[in-house]
Amino acid sequence: MASGIYYKLIVEGFGVLKPLCAVAFFVDIRGRDRFEIGLRNLALDHYGIDSLNELSLLDLETFTRSEFISAISNLQSFMVVCLEGRGRMWPNRCGIETVRPWQMHRSRPILGSVTSFDRIEHDPRPISHDLKRVYTGFVDPLRSVYIWFKLLDKWDVTKSSRQHNVNYEFLVAQFRAGYLTGEVNTSVIVDRESAMGWVQAEDATWTDLQHQRADNIRAKGKNVPLESDSRLARAPQPAIGFWLFPIEVLGEVPGPGASEDCGDWPYKRVINMAAYSPQLCLSDLH
Numbered sequence: 001m002a003s004g005i006y007y008k009l010i011v012e013g014f015g016v017l018k019p020l021c022a023v024a025f026f027v028d029i030r031g032r033d034r035f036e037i038g039l040r041n042l043a044l045d046h047y048g049i050d051s052l053n054e055l056s057l058l059d060l061e062t063f064t065r066s067e068f069i070s071a072i073s074n075l076q077s078f079m080v081v082c083l084e085g086r087g088r089m090w091p092n093r094c095g096i097e098t099v100r101p102w103q104m105h106r107s108r109p110i111l112g113s114v115t116s117f118d119r120i121e122h123d124p125r126p127i128s129h130d131l132k133r134v135y136t137g138f139v140d141p142l143r144s145v146y147i148w149f150k151l152l153d154k155w156d157v158t159k160s161s162r163q164h165n166v167n168y169e170f171l172v173a174q175f176r177a178g179y180l181t182g183e184v185n186t187s188v189i190v191d192r193e194s195a196m197g198w199v200q201a202e203d204a205t206w207t208d209l210q211h212q213r214a215d216n217i218r219a220k221g222k223n224v225p226l227e228s229d230s231r232l233a234r235a236p237q238p239a240i241g242f243w244l245f246p247i248e249v250l251g252e253v254p255g256p257g258a259s260e261d262c263g264d265w266p267y268k269r270v271i272n273m274a275a276y277s278p279q280l281c282l283s284d285l286h
Helices: 019-032 046-052 062-073 141-154 192-212 214-219 229-234
Strands: 002-005 041-044 077-084 116-120 167-174 241-246 279-283
Touching: 019 046, 019 062, 041 046, 046 077, 046 141, 077 141, 192 214
Parallel strands: 041 077, 077 167
Antiparallel strands: 002 116, 116 279, 167 241, 241 279
């Protein structure tokens, strides 16, 4: 079991991660790195990657540009991030045509705000059923991978950062309480007590939604509640943290000849990941 600390460059809501703020973050880390370890691991969602795509290195001072390139070249691990409010609780199709309505994927990890974690090589919970239908986000993460590789080419750090030196992974977690629930942010999860409160609030919302849509659910030949006591007893226990998959779980990574047009990538993709056993990174809650 390995442990670590992660830094998130994640955009909440409709905000935008400003490119110069990202550059300042990288440069500041190098300035405070008295042991000269460097930034080893970086996790970005599609907002962060798209924002960096707007960055012009020619607009930076020579020192800042050099520090930024050095920081990126030092990476050993890069994670494409899927943080979604949808993915655990699907009270309807939510615009995701490949999703069967009225499901609760209890195995999907819930991201809190504690930055230290323990890494378990294989998630030991009974997760095989949920892995058959993993929601990968509104934007196809393969597009984000492609844009990142194009950025490495543009920044001229391809040789040091795109080949065998860097481990590419896909990070999956629940970020908000879910669709139709008031979008409660998981940043309230700071310890075991707040984690339990968040999960109880999600369960209460799930129960209320089933009662509100009881006629519709029964019309589809299902019972209310959808989960029996015996099924709940067998369900995966909540995990506060995130999953890490090898990047290959997303399919073939787009090559240089692929189009950058967002329209070429499918939206709201659901992937069968049952062939993979994700690492489970558990937040260090007290």
